[in-house]
Amino acid sequence: MNVGLPRPYPDLLRAPELVLARGGQLGRPMHLLGFTSSTNDDAKRASKEGAPHGATWVAEQQSAGRGRQGRSWVSPHGEGLLFSVLLRVSCPPARVPPLALAAGLAVRDAVARAAPAADVRIKWPNDVLVDGRKLAGVLVEAITAGSRVQAVVVGIGINVHTRVFPDELEGRATSVARVATTPPDRAELLADVLGTLDADAHLVVGRGLGLLRRRLEAADGLRGRRVRSEAGGSTDEGIASGIDDDGRLVVTRDDGVRVRWSAGEVHLV
Ligand code: BTN
Numbered sequence: 001m002n003v004g005l006p007r008p009y010p011d012l013l014r015a016p017e018l019v020l021a022r023g024g025q026l027g028r029p030m031h032l033l034g035f036t037s038s039t040n041d042d043a044k045r046a047s048k049e050g051a052p053h054g055a056t057w058v059a060e061q062q063s064a065g066r067g068r069q070g071r072s073w074v075s076p077h078g079e080g081l082l083f084s085v086l087l088r089v090s091c092p093p094a095r096v097p098p099l100a101l102a103a104g105l106a107v108r109d110a111v112a113r114a115a116p117a118a119d120v121r122i123k124w125p126n127d128v129l130v131d132g133r134k135l136a137g138v139l140v141e142a143i144t145a146g147s148r149v150q151a152v153v154v155g156i157g158i159n160v161h162t163r164v165f166p167d168e169l170e171g172r173a174t175s176v177a178r179v180a181t182t183p184p185d186r187a188e189l190l191a192d193v194l195g196t197l198d199a200d201a202h203l204v205v206g207r208g209l210g211l212l213r214r215r216l217e218a219a220d221g222l223r224g225r226r227v228r229s230e231a232g233g234s235t236d237e238g239i240a241s242g243i244d245d246d247g248r249l250v251v252t253r254d255d256g257v258r259v260r261w262s263a264g265e266v267h268l269v
Contacts, residue, residue, distance in 0.1 A: 006034035006035045006060055006061055006077055006078075007034035007060070008032040008033065008034055008058070008059075008060055009060065009078050011185065011186050011187055012032055012058060012060075012186055012187055012190070013032065013187075014187040015027070015030060015032070015058070015186075015187040015190045015191060016028075016029075016030045016032075018187055018188065018190075018191035019190075019191050019194055019195075021191075022191060022194075022195045024054075024194060024195050024198035024199075025053060025054040025198055026054040026056065026085050026087075026194040026195070026197060026198045026201075027054060027056045027085070027190070027191065027194040028052075028054050028055070028056075029052075029055055029056070030055075030056045030058060031055070031056065031057045031058065032058050033057060033058065033059040033060070034059070034060050034061070035059060035060065035061050035062075035063070036057070036059045036061075036062055036063075037062060037063050037064040038062050038063075038064050038065055038066055038084075038155075039057040039058065039059050039062065039065075039082055039083055039084035039155060040066060040084045040139060040141055040153050040155040041064070042057040042059075042084065043055070043056075043057055043084040043085070043086045043153040043155070044141065044143065044153055046086065047086050047088075047143055047151050047153065051086055052086075052088070053086065053087060053088035053089075054085065054086065054087075054198075055085070055086045056083055056084065056085045056086070056194065057083060057084050058081070058082065058083040058190065059082050059083070060077050060078050060082075061075070061076075061077040061078075061082075062075070062082055065082065065157065066139055066155070067137055067139060067157070068126065068137065068139055069265060073137065073139075073157045075157060075159070075162070076162060078161070079159070079160060079161040079162045079175075080157060080158060080159055080160055080161075080162065081156070081157070081158040081160050081186050081189055081190055082156075082157050082158075083155070083156055083190065084153050084154065084155040084156070085153070085154050085156075085194065085197070086151060086152075086153055087099070087151060087152045087153075087154060087201055088150070088151050089149065089151065089152055089201070089205045090148060090149065090150060091148070091149050091205050092147070092148060092149065093142065093144065093147070093148075093149055094246060095149065095204065095205055095208070096140060096142050096149060096152060097125065097246065097247035097248070097262065097263075098204045098208055098209045098245070098246060098247040099140060099152055099154070099201060099204050099205065100125060100126050100138055100140040100154070100247070101122075101124075101125060101126070101204075101209060101212075101216065101243065101247045102197065102200040102201060102203075102204045102209070102212060103126070103138045103140065103154045103156065103197055103201075104122050104125070104126045104127070104128060104136075104138045105122060105196075105200065105212060105215060105216055105219060106193050106194075106196035106197040106200060107128050107136045107138065107156055107158060107193055108120050108121070108122050108128050108136075108219050109192075109196055109215070109219075110189055110192035110193045110196060111128060111130075111135060111136065111158070111176055111179075111189070113192060114176055114180055114184055114185075114188070114189055114192075115130075115176055115179045115180035115181070115184075117179075117180075117181060118130045118131075118179035118180065119131065120135070120179075120219070121219055121220070121221025122216070122219045122220060122221055123221045123222060123266070124220070124222050124240070124243060124249045124266060125247065125249070125263075126138040126139075126140070128158075129174075129221055130174050130179045131174070131179075132268075133171070133172055133173055133174035134159075134172060134173050134174070135158065135159055135173075135174050135175060135176065135179070136156065136157060136158040136159065137156075137157050138154065138155065138156050138157075139155040139156075139157075140152060140153070140154050140155070141153045141155070154197070156193065158176065158189065158193075159173060159174065159175035159176065160175055160176045160177060160184050160186055160189065161175065161176075161177050161184065162175040162177070162178075163175065163177055163178060176189070200212060208245040208246065209243070209244075209245045209246070209247060210245050213245075216243055217242065217243075220240075220242065220243060222240035222249070222266065222268075223240055223241065223242060224239065224240065224241075225239070225240050225268055226238070226239055226240075226268065226269040227239070227240045227249075227251060227266045227267065227268060227269060228266070228267045228269050229251075229261050229264050229265065229266055229267075230264070230265065230267070231261070231263060231264030231265070232264075236251070236253070236259065236261070237251075237253070237254075237269065238251040238252050238253040238254065238259070239251065239252045240266075241258065244260060246262075247262075248260040248261060248262045249261045249266065
């Protein structure tokens, strides 16, 4: 018996049957873990061992949860929804940023359904915000063979039940519980994200972001806002003017020139 090892809370145990009821491919099989180092690492390891498309790892707590830009992702035990799904997609590397955007959009839409009164937005490239505070993040890691992507691990962290954040995050972070009027249901949220991503990932891998354009534009939290990027030692600034079909942020500089940012961190000015 694993005395002292955290286990998944019972609310999550319903997730596999909800996923099954929707009939999609993602979330099957679903590995529910009390504790792990990083669900992205679990998925990457399992992908080498032949895990199928859709296999998903969900953990109550991670000892080495990773975010983008080398940051860590910390979530108190049982309060968040921390999971990674393995997508066995064969595509050129250029399809990975659009896939990551589709994942962010799936999270955004699921949170918006759980909290209909909240203004849930995407902050390019992969953050989900409410009133400028981060509620969820996405970390996508590609597994390549030669010049092609063989599989993609989509790692998602959603603040669900947390009401009090550490001082350094207070004012910058929020959770579903804080913005919803009814108590959030993690199993429903998980099944919803996986169901939406299941449908959208196929579209994006085959045809790019074009078919998600309307939803993406409606959810774009940067559009019309002044943004600055500090990538590779140089600074660029302008008005965010949308996201193109390759997942790049379109920015109009003050001289009217339109540029496209493909990576990096964006700051609101
Ligand atoms: C970010 O906003 O920087 C992305 C955060 C992604 C965190 C999730 S939690 C589940 C999965 N496992 C990880 O180690 N990271 C992702």
